[in-house]
Ligand code: SF4
Ligand code: SF4
């Protein structure tokens with residue numbers, strides 16, 4: 001049995017990252033991967049880099065990282081709602097100006113996916129979807145045949161993605177697996193303040209997915225965010241567990257579960 | 261002039277023009293000229309829907325859309341939606357005027373019973389009765405608002421779609437106006453999606469002026485982005501032509517996924533069309549059935565230029581950038597190939 005720890009969407013939440021990495025350390029995994037989006041949303045973006053390096057986390061480039069690395073003018077989340085756009089611009093401008101040149105240069109070197117072969121299974125780790133770095137794969141809008149098609153195209157038996165901010169796992173009728181590993185950066189619109197990472201155990205016979213909640217000091221994060229004058233709306237999200245922005249990208253089911 | 265030819269990459273989205281061009285109202289801007297008694301296109305049978313669904317599912321369909329005309333005029337719509345939701349997330353584009361309490365009950369029951377999202381899109385054109393009904397007809401405003409309340413009371417949050425007919429400065433106040441109106445009508449958690457105004461159907465006569473202004477908007481955007489390092493993520497500044505039709509050069513470095521014709525098809529009672537926007541163009545008919553339809557199309561219409569400038573109006577997707585190339589070089593501390601090395605303990 002091979003065990004991997006997977007997470008994505010740190011969004012500068014170094015408080016949660018620290019707790020998650022300590023928890024992962026106790027669980028005796030063989031490797032740790034971050035599926036992208038290191039910065040965004042939170043405070044002091046440079047603080048996550050040394051933590052990732054020290055823990056030897058294999059990092060992929062997310063859409064946010066791709067934007068920062070390329071000096072693009074936006075985060076490529078593709079919002080069309082003016083309010084979402086407003087907040088996306090604020091947080092991108094903050095993250096861009098507070099990420100060092102050195103870290104931006106390093107983001108430029110990151111690959112956009114990893115292929116692993118474990119116990120005869122072909123795994124693909126990527127950010128949005130196997131075919132697009134910023135495609136949202138939500139549980140309620142990713143039908144079986146579409147996931148099977150993505151796996152076929154990618155020559156994979158297991159795909160792990162992030163980007164949406166809400167975790168899920170589906171075992172397809174043909175026995176292959178698709179996992180959205182969730183994010184460490186902010187809670188997942190369920191009214192709790194926990195964030196999530198994923199433990200993937202790959203055996204010859206079966207594959208097991210365990211979602212692990214991370215309870216961290218969100219009040220410390222809130223204080224940082226206030227000090228950095230990040231939007232009240234963002235602070236409300238990490239303090240209540242309800243999304244207040246970026247709501248337009250949520251499909252019906254995921255939106256209906258939230259407060260806003 | 262030779263226009264670019266676009267190939268169908270994959271059928272992500274399957275559209276059913278389920279009631280053809282029959283609608284119970286006649287909006288001034290209707291993009292396919294639907295209205296009462298308009299029978300350019302007719303109803304689809306449920307067998308036809310089932311058959312085309314099977315084809316699309318077998319190749320990995322992602323999402324299904326029902327449009328018209330007004331889909332709720334079809335006596336078997338609910339039955340079709342059940343079929344559809346078994347297979348994929350499903351969106352219905354409606355004017356909302358025919359959603360009764362009973363229909364709302366049925367939709368809510370369906371929504372609870374599926375793992376895929378059901379999106380009911382209700383179109384509005386203004387957040388006041390006066391403004392909306394000037395475009396959509398008398399009484400439509402109140403009936404559409406009633407629908408949003410009926411649905412939201414039952415746990416369905418309809419997506420209210422509005423075509424942008426205001427300036428950028430008015431955007432936030434207009435949006436706030438819609439939120440206020442919907443809340444007052446009893447829809448407490450309103451979802452609103454603003455769509456770009458496209459020169460199609462009854463609006464086609466104003467096309468040239470619109471496209472010209474789109475060109476200037478894109479030109480300034482391109483200037484802004486000139487210094488970007490990754491040219492493929494921006495539309496190149498020198499790709500803006502004087503005329504209003506697409507050329508191959510314009511598509512160099514352009515993300516073709518933004519065009520519905522690269523990832524969608526429309527099924528009508530008269531055959532398969534390249535996209536919902538061109539149903540009035542006979543040359544956009546690609547065949548009788550999905551299975552046998554031609555898999556490419558020459559982008560020769562003004563509407564194609566609109567798509568290019570504004571992106572797709574219809575899908576639930578937004579702009580997306582080109583996807584990952586496989587990792588070839590690994591960063592310092594990232595294992596590109598899995599090597600079970602002990603990281604902890
Ligand atoms: S409700 Fe829709 S289909 Fe009917 S006339 Fe208006 S825009 Fe056209
Ligand atoms: S109108 Fe748009 S979607 Fe339709 S063929 Fe032209 S470019 Fe493609």
Ligand SMILES: [Fe+2]
Nearest residue numbers: 037062063163
């Ligand atoms: Fe992302």
